[in-house]
Amino acid sequence: MTENKSYKILVADDDPISRRLFQNLLAKAGFMVTAAADGHEALELFRRHFFPIVLTDWQMPRIEGPELCRAIRRESPGRYVYMIMMTSKGGKEDIISGLNAGADDYLTKPAHHAELMARIKTGIRVLQLEKSLRDAVDEIQVMSVTDPLTGIYNRGYINQRLPEEIRRSVRYRHDFTLLMCDIDHFKTVNDTYGHLSGDAVLQAFARCLSAAVRQQVDWVGRYGGEEFLVVLPETDFDGAMTLAERLRQSVESLVVQTGGHTIRITASFGVTGLSSATPPQAASAESLLQTVDQLLYQAKNQGRNRIQGHLFAG
Structure with missing residues (x-):
């Protein structure tokens, strides 16, 4: 649980009961959770604070889930965000549409607690791998411009x-x-x-x-x-x-x-x-x-x- 505290999660859902349920489940698991009542509010929150994990409903007023995913991808080109789309739509075409919009995974509502945690953990593994790769690339870039003996520029x-x-x-x-x-x-x-x-x-x-x-x-x-x-x-x-x-x-x-x-x-x-x-x-x-x-x-x-x-x- 202590490890989870380093991961901030943004939950976007216009249904207050679902929103509170997700918020409580994730907070109980040790995550720092911020909730938004629709896609527009979620995007404004994301612009003010970076969230590595976003859990968003598909159908919301003002900005729907797919549009929110696309906007977040545009807002954070240098840092990866793992996004899970929550939807009652179960058709393959709907799932493909959500993934094409930028979502990494989907969750069928009503969500089961164990399934939600499993998908969040998958997201954490992806984020950890992405960070390791980014750190390795940064190290290679530093080495490529550094004199190995003196540590200054080459x-x-x-x-x-x-x-x-x-x-x-x-x-x-x-x-x-x-x-x-x-x-x-x-x-x-x-x-x-x-x-x-x-x-x-x-x-x-x-x-x-x-x-x-x-x-x-x-x-x-x-x-x-x-x-x-x-x-x-x-x-x-x-x-x-x-x-x-x-x-x-x-x-x-x-x-x-x-x-x-x-x-x-x-x-x-x-x-x-x-x-x-x-x-x-x-x-x-x-x-x-x-x-x-x-x-x-x-x-x-x-x-x-x-x-x-x-x-x-x-």
Whole structure:
């Protein structure tokens, strides 16, 4: 019974005696039950509160059961609702019509208590299976855009998302900046301490970058090897340069303990960005990436552990 409390059931029936009977039976079984006197009221309730299980009569005023089923399917495209149609109609054509309207099952009135519970339990099994499948799909989607070592976004996600961010910034004439950073002398870390220690350094570096940006706004991706990209929508060039210096200092003070070794690193940064004055036709992911990569290369050539930046000119 405790398990049933997580399932909210919406009962739609214009007959007050039947409605009360279903409500009492389901509540006694431990379900959270809300009742509606017709299809229109049921649809309004569903729009305000999601119900994973709907038990609806066929013939009701204003909105009948089949129409209610179709409306609920339209209202909840991303979440599955298990719907049982209650009807005194027993013909095959009527049953097929109800199922075609979106119902998952049907129940002939007057309903037997044991049959009702059996059909509700079937619905719960379907909902649990659907949730497991949805969770598996979500996990696959997350894995497909995540770098397995560092847990941040991967190159595929960068290639997909960066052009979208740039187009949005250009369209609304908003500031947009991009940081590309690279761990200095990372090959020496691998050669001196081994690749497992190198992996630990990459993970610590990624955490350092992620901790410094705004959640749900900015994002960090692994561009390749020891190169990382920090994407800063709604951030002007001066703000990006300030963040880059804060990151540079944080990396410089970072201490990585791994494999019995204490490893310290530094990083170099390239910074570029768009402003409201940037020619829209010149802004593209390819051109910004090329610019920020050249700036990072300059920072490396000028001695590393430094920042090189300028606004994108097109």
